Amino acid sequence: MKEEDILYGGGVSAEVDLGVGNDDATGEKLNEIRLNSPVIPRHYDLRFTSIDMVKHTFEGVVTIDIEAIAESKDSITLHALELNILEAKLFETKQAFGETNLVDDSLPADIYETIASYSSANEVIGTDVVDHPFLNAPVKTLRCFEGEEFMYNVRHQTCTIKFAKPDSFQTSFHAKLPIVRPGTSYQLEISFAGILNDQMHGLYRSIYTSLDGETECTMASTHFEATNARRAFPCFDEPALKSTFQLTVTIPLQSPQTGRPMRCISNTPIVEEHTTLHKMEDGSFKNLKTYKFDVTPKMSSYLVAIVVGEFDSICATSAKTGIRTTIYTVPGKAHMAHFCLEVASKCLDLFSDLFDVPYPLQKSDLIAIPDFAAGAMENWGCVTYREAKVSNSTTKINCTSF
Numbered sequence: 029m030k031e032e033d034i035l036y037g038g039g040v041s042a043e044v045d046l047g048v049g050n051d052d053a054t055g056e057k058l059n060e061i062r063l064n065s066p067v068i069p070r071h072y073d074l075r076f077t078s079i080d081m082v083k084h085t086f087e088g089v090v091t092i093d094i095e096a097i098a099e100s101k102d103s104i105t106l107h108a109l110e111l112n113i114l115e116a117k118l119f120e121t122k123q124a125f126g127e128t129n130l131v132d133d134s135l136p137a138d139i140y141e142t143i144a145s146y147s148s149a150n151e152v153i154g155t156d157v158v159d160h161p162f163l164n165a166p167v168k169t170l171r172c173f174e175g176e177e178f179m180y181n182v183r184h185q186t187c188t189i190k191f192a193k194p195d196s197f198q199t200s201f202h203a204k205l206p207i208v209r210p211g212t213s214y215q216l217e218i219s220f221a222g223i224l225n226d227q228m229h230g231l232y233r234s235i236y237t238s239l240d241g242e243t244e245c246t247m248a249s250t251h252f253e254a255t256n257a258r259r260a261f262p263c264f265d266e267p268a269l270k271s272t273f274q275l276t277v278t279i280p281l282q283s284p285q286t287g288r289p290m291r292c293i294s295n296t297p298i299v300e301e302h303t304t305l306h307k308m309e310d311g312s313f314k315n316l317k318t319y320k321f322d323v324t325p326k327m328s329s330y331l332v333a334i335v336v337g338e339f340d341s342i343c344a345t346s347a348k349t350g351i352r353t354t355i356y357t358v359p360g361k362a363h364m365a366h367f368c369l370e371v372a373s374k375c376l377d378l379f380s381d382l383f384d385v386p387y388p389l390q391k392s393d394l395i396a397i398p399d400f401a402a403g404a405m406e407n408w409g410c411v412t413y414r415e416a417k418v419s420n421s422t423t424k425i426n427c428t429s430f
Contacts, residue, residue: 061184062266065105066098066208067216069264069271071323076277079336081246082284084224084233090261092216092271093121100208104216107258107265108180108187110230114219116175116189122213123170173207175218185258189218218262224248228401230259231334236398238286239360245285247337247358249397249412251405257329267328274323279336281315286338293335293356295409296322297390324408325388333407335395342366344373351376353392355418361396364419368394394418 071093078087094104104118173191180187191207208214224233234247250260258265277292281303300320305313324332340362343354353373355365372394376387389409396418404413 063105063264065264066100067094067096067104067214069094069269071271072263072273074261074273074275079248079277079279081248081280085221086224086231087221088261089217089219090263094214094216096208096210096212096214098210099206101206103188103190104208105186105188106262107185108262109185109258110222110225111259111262112221113178113187113262114221116178117217118173118191118207119215119217120171120212121215187262220262222260228399229256234397234399236358243285245283245338247335247398249335250333251401251412252330252332253405254330257332263329265329267330270326270328272323272326273332274321275334276318276320277334278316278318281317283338288338288359290336290338292319293393293395293410294321295324295331295333295407322390327408331408333410333412335410335412342369344369346373346377348377349380349387351387351392353394356393356395357418358396358398361419365396367420368418
């Protein structure tokens with residue numbers, strides 16, 4: 029392994045044994061390229077706190093509910109590429125059944141029973157929280173570990189986060205215990221920042237010219253298949269590691285180029301939205317809008333989708349299923365998508381009947397992207413297309429006989 033293949037974050041450098049004995053990438057074993065993580069993800073709470081359409085940057089926080097399936101002394105490895113990880117914390121939320129020895133020795137013995145009963149009773153994170161007079165906080169968060177070192181492996185596109193144990197653990201038997209233990213549940217919280225690249229993968233920027241032929245406009249879109257979700261947020265970016273996702277995205281209320289309203293579209297319907305006035309570094313104020321989307325079905329990370337920009341839209345609702353199909357285009361081109369709308373809406377009904385499987389999602393959005401590498405990307409509930417695949421020069425085509 030070459031030295032330049034590893035970068036270090038957080039101002040800390042160290043030597044890391046990656047377990048790879050062959051410098052030739054073709055000679056690496058599959059299990060050395062795949063994640064060999066002691067944890068598996070169950071749910072992502074993904075919050076993009078800023079998407080700057082002028083500076084072409086983004087910032088966010090992801091909180092991942094994870095379950096330990098193996099032991100790790102002090103670290104967790106996940107995927108991250110072209111991201112700057114700013115901070116990481118690991119919260120223990122449920123101990124393995126029967127564990128009673130992970131609380132400070134000075135606490136009364138009956139607290140052990142409290143924690144043991146809480147651990148066995150709460151199979152879902154966030155249910156009944158137990159308070160105890162000898163604890164400063166509810167038992168819901170049993171321990172918290174701060175990330176002290178971020179070790180990037182460029183070849184494997186991963187980041188290993190090393191966690192520090194609290195000072196109180198260094199002089200007791202707790203220092204000998206691994207941080208990650210099988211059967212225990214955690215929340216991994218990571219703050220990160222990245223760039224809206226121009227490579228048409230990850231979370232990228234798409235530049236197009238408005239209908240007046242003079243104004244350059246910016247759209248932000250995602251293309252994660254097959255392994256590019258890691259360019260947008262730290263995650264366990266392998267198709268087999270399926271999870272549910274809930275996204276919250278904050279964007280400018282208006283386009284910085286045209287002043288037109290902007291909106292954000294994702295896999296699921298919007299469940300909450302609000303506008304805030306944000307003070308900028310130069311002292312000026314900017315209107316921001318925050319969208320919170322419903323929780324997705326359990327799915328692979330490459331199916332997560334976010335599209336931000338100015339849109340015109342047309343829609344149709346199936347009388348049979350009640351599913352609404354919406355076509356989004358850049359301003360001034362929605363009239364060219366009627367054929368696409370009629371076919372897409374009727375296809376949902378046709379395939380539901382043909383395969384006897386109801387459409388499993390709450391909506392069906394089709395979005396025309398000016399800069400798009402593939403023909404289309406089948407993000408659940410938010411399919412993105414190359415613009416030419418959606419637009420048709422005919423104003424209206426009747427396809428009732430389809």
